[in-house]
Amino acid sequence: MKQFYKSKNLLRLSFLAAILLSVASVFNSCKEDDEVEFKDHLVQFEAKIVNGGTAPTPPVSTFKTIISQVGIKQETLFDSPGLTWSSGEFFVNSSQSQLNLSANANLLNSDSKLTVTIYIDGEVAKTKTVTGNGTKEAAIAHSFLEL
Known part of the structure; x- marks a missing residue:
């Protein structure tokens, strides 16, 4: 009668079990690394001027430039009328990674x-306020990347 658990067979079975276990662990670790989830976010840019002083009559403060950037797409607006500018709401995927807004x-x-x-x-994700008279600039940036 042959014995099933001979040392040769036991060595082969343990070697096979070690290979199967290592292959399973490699597949399992690669699966976790590949799962990068990007989400859509509702984004809005806003720039606002608050006139100081007591006299509400013109002249009033004015925007010179407003620059907004999503990823690598940049938009520049010159001499925007009014005291408030808003981009309106739009969707941005977090794969774009960077949002920038500056105004002077x-x-x-x-x-x-x-x-x-x-x-x-x-x-509100980011905000910045500058105070004073003359030409003033405010700039902010937001990154979706978690460092």
Whole structure:
């Protein structure tokens, strides 16, 4: 009668089990690395001027330039009318990774304010306010990448 558990057969079975276990672990680890999920986010850019001082009569503060950038796509707006500019809401996939907004304006009073804000999914992601008179600039950036 042959014995099943001879040392030669036992060595072959253990070698086969080690190979199967290592192949399974390699496939399992590669599966976790490949799962990169990008999400769509609702984004809105906003730039706002608050005139300081007590006299509401013209002249008023004005935007000189507003620059917005999503990924590598940049848009520049010169001499935007009014005291508030908004991009409107639009969808951005997080694979774009970077959002940038900058604005500069001529502010007339020492307590005038220029504020730039990036909203993501209806919440303020980044905001910056500068105060003073003369030409002032505010710039912000948001990255979807988690460092």
